[in-house]
Amino acid sequence: MPRDTLTRDQIVQTAVELLDEEGLDGLNMRSLGKRLGTVATAVYWHVKNKDDLVLLAGDHVWHEVELPDPAAVDWRTAATTMAGSLHAMLSRHPWLVQAFGSYLFYGPGKARHDDHNLAVFEAAGFQGVAADRAAAAVFTYVLGNVLGMAALDSLSKRLSRTGKNPEEVIQDVMGKARAVAMDFPRLRTRLDTPSADYNAAPEHTFEYGLRALLDGLEAALRRDPAPAALS
Template structure:
């Protein structure tokens, strides 16, 4: 059995522009806008061509298929992440800003959640961000493979807490949120666990975004505390 060959839009040189005003950058920006509006299921070469007043066939000069287009759009999301210089603000502050900007970028572009682990993040923005993340944890004092493990730990935390949030937002899209109904559901589900109900702030269900923001902050601080602890053991 022959091994499957790895392919990526980033493994070949981009083709030159053939139409005035239509570059690969313009096409990718239009794709991101379409993805933000309609999600992954709403993206097609036909719709993208219509948005750009171009035939779908002409777009294949710039990208070989839809997956290549998604790779390009995915890298645009990575380009929105902020990673301050750890030498200026300290490694914990730099890691915190990165984590928050990663969460916000994914919430702005929820379609990207379905691409995590599915498409390679080999674009210039993703590679630059990965390099700067390594600088953050190297500045903290991690060495060798521990730098990569620390990067993976932070990534896993942000992805792990943000992906369910995106899924919930998608499920609730177009539906009016009833906080009183949610409180009733929680009380019913936890009726056999009174200690749990005592600790649940039922008023928080008036604003689930606040609950998620507080939870994200708590978890992030805990992750950073744990990573910092490893540096002293």
């Protein structure tokens, strides 16, 4: 693709696709240029470097999170929808979870999400810092639920790049972990359940935890109809 027909939007969208397939370590200007049908130097006319590109790609995918209107649905429905959509977005793009440890993300995509998230909890009755705390509690819960998946994705890609079979490596480790678990009664009873798989949890664990968290926030609203900042 000639430089004069290349756009930043095309570069960012292609970078997202490459990141999804190869992870953070698999993104470089040469591979991106090849995928775009141009040379790496043409990409530099639109983005500064790889770090700049990761920031742009990261903000781009925040636009995928659904933002239900808190005036059209109750606050719990809106909060549940946003949390579920955020979980799905981070699951589609595990490299973003990994990048949180190395990049400071900002931009209109993330700001759009954060502003709307606060609006949902303000609609519920939380005020000021209390709304910030409620929004942060739900966000960190969602993030914690995708960390294991993101770590496994990163591990699998790293093993593949070294020529190893990720499934074989994980199965070997899990065999050793099962042997250790035999000495622990509660773990031993779960060895033949889905929970025994690597990074596994029972079905609907995310929904169960989110519901429990929102139950707690709703109980706080009942105790204090207009919770504000704690002293």
